[in-house]
Amino acid sequence: MRTQVAIIGGGPSGLLLSQLLMRAGVETVVLERATRDHVLSRIRAGVLEAGTVAMLEEAGVGERLHRDGLPHDGCYLTDDDLMVRIDFRELTGTPVMVYGQTEVTADLYAAQDALGAEILHEVSDVVINDATTNAPYVTFTHGGEQKRLDCAFVAGCDGFHGVSRKTIPEDVRREFERVYPFGWLGILSETPPADHELIYANSANGFALASMRSEMLSRYYVQVPLTDKVEDWSDARFWETLKSCLPTGVADTLVTGPSIEKSIAPLRSFVSEPLRWGRLFLVGDAAHIVPPTGAKGLNLAVSDVFYLNQALIDALTRGDESGIDAYSDRALTRIWKAMRFSWQMTTMLHRFEGEDNFAAQMRKATLNHLAQSETARRDLAENYIGLPF
Ligand code: RFL
């Protein structure tokens, strides 16, 4: 088999890259380890920056997003009963869009099918070969057969546990990591959201987030120790803990119900540099992970695709390699700013096991400062709605 760009991973970054390249006349093949149903059943991100929405429009998948997505003009940060509203529209002029990653992925699969994209599912044993030559190729197993895909470039869009990052030799890679001593337990329930905007709640009992997917589908998270298992958490225990973290007025009116999904995700900050090794490029979670507190993971994957898709189009259609030469530095500059924001939001809103009594006072003072200072709120809003590409 031969193509121009071999894309490893059919999650949001791989699919969006393939879609944008194909619309510009560039050939792609996507190799995905899981089944399509599996990719579509992963409940993850919920908040899209305006720049992400614009990229999805450019990819031709903006229609359902605008019909079913919920534009949000603000969100709340709370400390016990103190509620601080961050008014995105007033402070920056720009709202965000609440629309699930599952829906984004479903829209991209439908659009890729319409273009006749070649997406191979349930591939295994993916190996990227000769990435530092002008003739890289990928070998893999599909349908019980060993296959070879020759290409001009390889895009590593295979998430944190993929093979692409590990293909770059250890003495070339530099990794930066911060692991947090807690995870998020998330549930989905067919109940009306706690509020019509998101609530990031800091409390004496730890962090909680009240989010949503639609007017009748809520997504809630609470902070849990890394050692906890989903089985430790009955629905009743979850609702009780959530209520104990939310401001009293919100907790009192919270509508509870059976959970239809429950999972635990560890929190980490991670960056692997550089994003390019010869003709291999890392994109999205394959290169970096942020804790979900700033809602930046999917949005960062999309900004990587923004830089890379144009660079690959320029290289393949005009022989102009300046974009691919600049890709790693351009993408990393934005990635580190989102790293900083996600780390800051995480530190500002979570209780750390074994912390001293000073830490909670710092969190309270930060919230009080936000309540009083429009400058502080604007800084937060500017980062939350997404820094420019
Ligand atoms: P993905 O989604 O992990 O997709 C990678 C794909 O590659 C496949 N794969 C392989 N394929 C072939 N060969 C191999 N060897 C392979 N190894 C892996 C996998 O099966 C998969 O299909 O990475 P991608 O595309 O870079 O997308 C990144 C986003 O998924 C991620 O950043 C976000 O979900 C993070 N995130 C959030 N981001 C936001 O922007 N806003 C949010 O509100 C938000 N909330 C969240 C989140 C992530 C969460 N979890 C569970 C980690 C909330 C949570 C709870």
Ligand code: PHB
């Ligand atoms: C979500 O709805 O899943 C969500 C929203 C905002 C975040 C993280 C997750 O910061």
